[in-house]
Amino acid sequence: MEKENNKLNTIRHSTSHIMAYAVKNLLAKDGKVLFGIGPTIKDGFYYDFDLHRPLVPLDLLKIEKEMKKLISKNLEFKREEITVTEARKKFSEQPYKLELIGDLEKEGEKKVSIYTCGDFTDLCAGLHIKSTKEIKAFKLLKIAGAYWKGYEKNLQLQRIYGTAFETQEELDAYSERLKMAEERDHRKLGKELDLFVFSDLVGPGMPLYTFRGSIVRDEIIQYSNQLQKKIGYETVHTPNVNKAELFKISGHYDKYKDDMLEVRSHYTNEKYYLKPMNCPQHTQIYASHTRSYRELPIRIADFANLYRDEKPGELSGLSRLRCFSQDDGHCFCREDQIEREFAAVLGIIKEALVTYGMDYWVRLSLRDKKKKQSYIGDDKVWEKSEKILESILKNNKLEYKKAEGEAAFYGPKMDIMVKDALGREWQISTIQLDFSMPARFGLKYVDDKGKEKTPVMIHRAIVGSPERFMSILIEHYAGAFPVWLAPVQVQIIPVGSTFVEHSNKLANEFKEAKIRVYVDDLNETVGYKIRKAEKQKVPYMLVIGEKEAKSDDLNVRIRGEKDVKTISRLKFIKEIEKQIKNRSDRI
RNA sequence: GCCGAUGUAGCUCAGCUGAUAGAGCAGUCCCUUCGUAAGGGAAAGGUCGUGGGUUUGAAUCCCUCCAUCGGCUCCA
Numbered sequence: 001m002e003k004e005n006n007k008l009n010t011i012r013h014s015t016s017h018i019m020a021y022a023v024k025n026l027l028a029k030d031g032k033v034l035f036g037i038g039p040t041i042k043d044g045f046y047y048d049f050d051l052h053r054p055l056v057p058l059d060l061l062k063i064e065k066e067m068k069k070l071i072s073k074n075l076e077f078k079r080e081e082i083t084v085t086e087a088r089k090k091f092s093e094q095p096y097k098l099e100l101i102g103d104l105e106k107e108g109e110k111k112v113s114i115y116t117c118g119d120f121t122d123l124c125a126g127l128h129i130k131s132t133k134e135i136k137a138f139k140l141l142k143i144a145g146a147y148w149k150g151y152e153k154n155l156q157l158q159r160i161y162g163t164a165f166e167t168q169e170e171l172d173a174y175s176e177r178l179k180m181a182e183e184r185d186h187r188k189l190g191k192e193l194d195l196f197v198f199s200d201l202v203g204p205g206m207p208l209y210t211f212r213g214s215i216v217r218d219e220i221i222q223y224s225n226q227l228q229k230k231i232g233y234e235t236v237h238t239p240n241v242n243k244a245e246l247f248k249i250s251g252h253y254d255k256y257k258d259d260m261l262e263v264r265s266h267y268t269n270e271k272y273y274l275k276p277m278n279c280p281q282h283t284q285i286y287a288s289h290t291r292s293y294r295e296l297p298i299r300i301a302d303f304a305n306l307y308r309d310e311k312p313g314e315l316s317g318l319s320r321l322r323c324f325s326q327d328d329g330h331c332f333c334r335e336d337q338i339e340r341e342f343a344a345v346l347g348i349i350k351e352a353l354v355t356y357g358m359d360y361w362v363r364l365s366l367r368d369k370k371k372k373q374s375y376i377g378d379d380k381v382w383e384k385s386e387k388i389l390e391s392i393l394k395n396n397k398l399e400y401k402k403a404e405g406e407a408a409f410y411g412p413k414m415d416i417m418v419k420d421a422l423g424r425e426w427q428i429s430t431i432q433l434d435f436s437m438p439a440r441f442g443l444k445y446v447d448d449k450g451k452e453k454t455p456v457m458i459h460r461a462i463v464g465s466p467e468r469f470m471s472i473l474i475e476h477y478a479g480a481f482p483v484w485l486a487p488v489q490v491q492i493i494p495v496g497s498t499f500v501e502h503s504n505k506l507a508n509e510f511k512e513a514k515i516r517v518y519v520d521d522l523n524e525t526v527g528y529k530i531r532k533a534e535k536q537k538v539p540y541m542l543v544i545g546e547k548e549a550k551s552d553d554l555n556v557r558i559r560g561e562k563d564v565k566t567i568s569r570l571k572f573i574k575e576i577e578k579q580i581k582n583r584s585d586r587i
Numbered sequence: 588g589c590c591g592a593u594g595u596a597g598c599u600c601a602g603c604u605g606a607u608a609g610a611g612c613a614g615u616c617c618c619u620u621c622g623u624a625a626g627g628g629a630a631a632g633g634u635c636g637u638g639g640g641u642u643u644g645a646a647u648c649c650c651u652c653c654a655u656c657g658g659c660u661c662c663a
Contacts, residue, residue, distance in 0.1 A: 054591060143658080144659065145657090150659075152661085156591095156659070157659095159590090161657095198655090204653090204654070204655090259662085311589095312654090313661095315655095432663095496620040497621095523620085525619095525620090527626090531623090543623060545622055
């Protein structure tokens with residue numbers, strides 16, 4: 001497997017060189033063509049260029065054509081090692097390459113490797129295929145902008161993304177996956193299923209949930225609440241606007257003040273902020289009493305709206321919002337309680353993800369030791385916290401991967417990475433250990449010897465942000481929610497207006513059983529209404545006509561299935577109630 | 588915020604190189620009273636994202652701003 005991947009990477013890497021070669025052939029005669037880097041990435045490759053004009057979509061087709069021409073020549077890739085001085089001479093017209101050569105020299109390299117293919121030579125560590133005839137299937141995907149070396153203060157280059165596979169079939173399958181992902185895009189489905197909207201008047205990144213979308217959102221929240229109650233969390237309510245001072249103490253002000261929305265009181269001219277998170281407020285609930293070691297852990301949770309002034313270009317559907325919430329909880333406990341608390345949270349996260357039908361793995365997010373200034377708290381505390389998290393993972397026999405630089409600024413995290421139905425990964429749940437904030441707020445408890453001690457704070461979220469998770473679920477289920485999440489669970493379709501009254505009576509019976517039902521009494525044909533209900537992805541459709549009016553049996557059509565079933569009314573209602581209660585999907 | 592693209596009816600889109608807009612679906616009304624993915628008809632619906640400019644004349648060309656999309660950067 002590993003070997004296969006390496007081969008694929010080699011092909012992709014070589015294809016990126018051929019792409020650069022083609023760009024040079026097509027554009028160099030009209031002006032500047034400077035080369036950045038062209039590495040492989042997950043699912044493909046890219047190459048960055050500094051060009052005399054912006055690329056347009058038509059260019060991709062032209063470049064592909066030129067690449068095909070080059071590939072058909074069966075050009076060989078030749079590797080050479082040259083000295084740094086020789087390299088400087090060779091790439092004297094290529095400032096970005098010169099910078100890279102300089103970097104290599106700083107790292108102590110005396111020699112660098114170059115690869116030549118046809119009359120295109122590139123500075124490159126390799127590896128490459130022997131000849132272009134090994135490139136069997138490739139495709140250029142998109143044009144993008146990207147900062148040189150990924151650093152925001154640098155100039156932006158033009159990036160072309162592409163991919164290559166060993167066979168045309170694999171490439172086709174990949175293209176098919178992209179198409180499927182596009183069809184499930186939650187922004188598209190959100191509109192089609194009428195779940196949420198945006199308004200220019202309300203503002204970017206601030207979604208309005210329709211009654212259907214609110215149902216989905218509420219169900220997600222209720223479920224998280226039900227799960228966290230099982231392990232002792234109680235919900236609290238805290239204000240959306242807080243004094244600046246609160247965030248100065250917590251450390252959020254220093255780190256995030258540019259990303260917080262400011263509010264001012266006209267009477268006192270005091271500065272407030274819309275809250276971007278709940279943790280500082282929760283410390284104040286803790287701090288409202290003297291706490292005994294016997295009271296700990298104190299576990300509180302909050303679903304309040306949060307506001308973050310995200311940069312305009314970073315907003316995207318429900319995935320990245322300026323107004324959102326979290327199934328956020330904080331546990332204040334003693335050090336000897338940390339492990340049990342983590343295990344309990346891991347337990348409910350697992351339960352949730354089984355329900356949602358998602359695989360997951362754990363990322364142990366540690367701080368970047370080279371950027372200590374980005375974090376608060378001293379080295380000893382960090383080392384201790386990181387060790388505690390790792391041992392919890394080991395003791396619970398959980399598979400995990402370490403990721404340096406992914407920690408929160410106040411402590412290390414366990415992040416739960418889920419895989420959706422298309423195999424895409426998302427970070428949702430998180431459990432974080434924090435020794436800093438309790439100290440900053442001067443939180444205390446009295447231990448069994450009557451001495452004051454500082455509690456530990458655990459920050460945790462089950463699905464993270466319900467809104468963002470809703471976007472993941474829409475795409476995961478392709479809009480076909482399981483019954484418990486579906487905005488309309490049963491659609492009743494009367495055959496002609498004669499049976500509307502009977503349908504309404506039936507609907508009331510469903511409503512009494514707390515089943516979300518809708519009677520489609522529009523003056524249209526049965527076929528039309530079935531089509532409408534299928535497009536709305538309603539789990540169950542009941543066609544009500546003369547036969548049903550005279551009997552206790554229902555004619556049930558299940559979403560996505562052509563064959564209809566006959567089920568007695570009472571049995572059907574019971575079944576749905578069961579599915580809703582168990583949050584299961586099928587009859 | 589940065590690089591690039593886009594913005595026409597509720598939705599999806601057409602409108603070539605300048606002469607004040609068109610379709611399908613949805614919605615409305617009428618007919619039809621219907622059995623599992625679109626029954627028929629009619630009328631209605633848009634100062635072409637915003638504000639400016641060029642021009643005898645702008646949806647169309649130029650600029651500003653706003654929003655969205657593809658990325659980059661960021662994500663407590």
